[in-house]
Amino acid sequence: MNEPRFPTSLGMSTTSTITLLGEDLARDLMGKVSLTELVHRMVTLRVPSPGQVRMLDACLLALADHGFTPTAIAARLTYLSAPDSVQGAMAAGLLGGGSRFLGVTEDCGQFLATTVTELPEQPTDDLGWDDTARTVVRRERTERRIIPGLGHPVHKELDPRTPALINIAHEEGCYGPHLALFEAIGRVHEEVLGRRLVLNGAGAVGAALADLGLPPQLLRGFALFARAAGLLGQLAEELRMPVGMDTYLMVERNAVFVDPATLTEDDDG
Amino acid sequence: MNEPRFPTSLGMSTTSTITLLGEDLARDLMGKVSLTELVHRMVTLRVPSPGQVRMLDACLLALADHGFTPTAIAARLTYLSAPDSVQGAMAAGLLGGGSRFLGVTEDCGQFLATTVTELPEQPTDDLGWDDTARTVVRRERTERRIIPGLGHPVHKELDPRTPALINIAHEEGCYGPHLALFEAIGRVHEEVLGRRLVLNGAGAVGAALADLGLPPQLLRGFALFARAAGLLGQLAEELRMPVGMDTYLMVERNAVFVDPATLTEDDDG
Amino acid sequence: MNEPRFPTSLGMSTTSTITLLGEDLARDLMGKVSLTELVHRMVTLRVPSPGQVRMLDACLLALADHGFTPTAIAARLTYLSAPDSVQGAMAAGLLGGGSRFLGVTEDCGQFLATTVTELPEQPTDDLGWDDTARTVVRRERTERRIIPGLGHPVHKELDPRTPALINIAHEEGCYGPHLALFEAIGRVHEEVLGRRLVLNGAGAVGAALADLGLPPQLLRGFALFARAAGLLGQLAEELRMPVGMDTYLMVERNAVFVDPATLTEDDDG
């Protein structure tokens, strides 16, 4: 076996230089580029416009923290158990970033990206997008699949993040086919499905990230990056006003024993 | 047991509102605040100045990515094994953020913070800080403890991140006692230790984060947040130019069996 | 909201007792039950026969360690970076237990379980199972789906774990419809697919675990439990004969910079 070579365009260092993306880290990036811009560049290898950075920051803010979610609670409980390992608490919090609570962004972005890619040609106005959306919604309904990004358990009237993202996208020239299709789905789904559902913020973020040209396979990664910020805030609050111990005691003290025999009898019945 | 209440100043939502830190997320934060500013606010509950945000971004950039580190390789190998779980790959990468490769920032920040807190009064000029630094370096040497932030395995002459951070701190009014003590240690350690060591960038970040007023217990958390951005970039590159499989094969194909019996005999000898 | 109650049949304790599954832990379980038997009981709520425990141990051994896998390497690299956090290294190793390297057991067990459940009645002899297997293999081929458990990148002639598991299953009365269908697929697939593939060990474990009555959704969990043992062995070896640093250096020293501009030009072309 020949010695392999490991290609990279990211961080490199010599005794006298530290570069990232081929740029001098200390001279050309630090003090000039925000972490949000950096992550955009590392993922796309392109320099985003200030408007694209603002758009991406808005997306990340929409995802950073939703209060006492299962992932935030898991991170706090892990911090309670292992306060010496902040990395374990943050990792535990990220590990809940799966299909159910953090997957909508990725699912919606991928769904829109696949649909847009397969279009023979993109519509040029809202009516055109409405036609496309009708076809898509009907097809998904026939296949009994749910459309990601539609509906929210709490914000049944309006998810305020959705119009905010759309406005910023227009302001910054970041409004593209994914947001256009997402909005069209918002307009036409009721006539197909028979009920009105909200366009949720997690889905809108997926659409906006896809319009920013970020790779559909990694949209969840942006949600996780945003969540890393939120989890750091959660851990800081756990230091300030802890709830981990109360959460644990509340479950532990209300535990009720269920005899295993009563559970397996049912199986046999 | 009375029903516990769970206090929080972070994310809350009702059917019609989503707030974070008591602010309307969609109206007051999205589009106006970067993720870096948000994490500062969530951790400190204070609104940072634009200069403080620039300083924090510079610190985060210094930590975001160092190329093929053990943590970046671990994340890529995990992505190779479980491509369906981006959260697992990012979590695996963060889990290497412990004492050896990512702990310098925290160790240095805490060391400086403890020292500064214990000073009866802070020096007012460089000569004063030099006196303090001499006392500290001598004490640590007597106790045979290493001073975090001194020395770097590669950048033996200069870690270019250190002067860059100090410059930005001066520009933005973020230069405080922690950076002052850190610089003084850089000036005086040679006369005590007998050899000249570089002030490394990870340590300088710890000093700068402490001067920003961030809690010493969570400095590693900021390194992890920065690393989350870097890991996302690493995973994007793994999609573009994979090295995980070659890394694995290179180890696996060069495995050499060592008979366990030859190892335990020695123990008995 | 009424105070919730949290039902459990597992661990409970009072000031004077510690119980698990309703049994006195110290008196009735410790010294009498192996960890393998315990995990079987905790998952199924039934007391397995000694033969079932032997069968489960054989399955777990088949999965415990495969040498320098990506997951083992990721665990060792994480241990190198954060030696203070053994839990982080083990967690990082488990996080590679996803679809590609550890998912075959679960996929195969679930595939067989679904097929067996949907049979109007189970065949009573090998010829009957062969008919069933032919139908299944033809259907999967038509649907262009791969059959989990067929084929192995290294053991192209025979995966020795497969006959070993089948023998133990016969010896212990643990041979059921899932192994029967798996063996039948092994006999008939060549006439449908036109080439002979090995029945791999990971798939055989999935079949055997399903025959043990373990829940199909958690078969991957048994692979992870077995892998926890293997990872502990890997970390012990990393203490004894470390390879983490060499792995890291081998990648880091063979890094080759690829100018990002050369990669994005192609995209635009």
Place this chain on the structure above:
Amino acid sequence: MNEPRFPTSLGMSTTSTITLLGEDLARDLMGKVSLTELVHRMVTLRVPSPGQVRMLDACLLALADHGFTPTAIAARLTYLSAPDSVQGAMAAGLLGGGSRFLGVTEDCGQFLATTVTELPEQPTDDLGWDDTARTVVRRERTERRIIPGLGHPVHKELDPRTPALINIAHEEGCYGPHLALFEAIGRVHEEVLGRRLVLNGAGAVGAALADLGLPPQLLRGFALFARAAGLLGQLAEELRMPVGMDTYLMVERNAVFVDPATLTEDDDG
């Protein structure tokens, strides 16, 4: 750089063989060796006696599951959020295995091992161990350090796991200096500290594992392996009788907003 070689005594495979520890996996290990025995062998490279395996199993059972601990709850919440990633839920549960809730075993084993190693010669009877224990307890008290393994928040009279482990150790010839010192500490600490504390089970496990010759740096790893079994049981129960959603809702619905301004005012005062 010469191509590195990666030494290992663990898993290896060729096209026709799979070995582990130099043994033929399918022929010599599967069906003959339990997972508990395997982990002992992988860590120590020695073949344990049946009595040592029974002792190790008893230790593992003592640690496997303690009901609704913070780590079990974190695993269940993670499973709720990301049911597609069992590995994430198990990893999240293990990540709480740090200093506070799972570290006693390691701390106690290491404390005893260090003490025993430093003895000029080992006592030969209980009176001798009592003298040693008095010296140790006095020293720790003078240094204001707590002695790991002493005291339990719930089992204030007796932790029933401790005598159970000691009995099995005597039965199996596994009683050595670490358990002897631990018992002596249990006898003499009251005369030094002025109050009677229980010898807790986690500490007894640490002593027993050290007497089994397992490496002190990895004792936490055995606790984690045992906990992997317990977590699998917890996840199986979460499928059967879920509590994750109720835990989350109980915290989320009892969230109380605390204005950040009221918290930072204090700081400034």
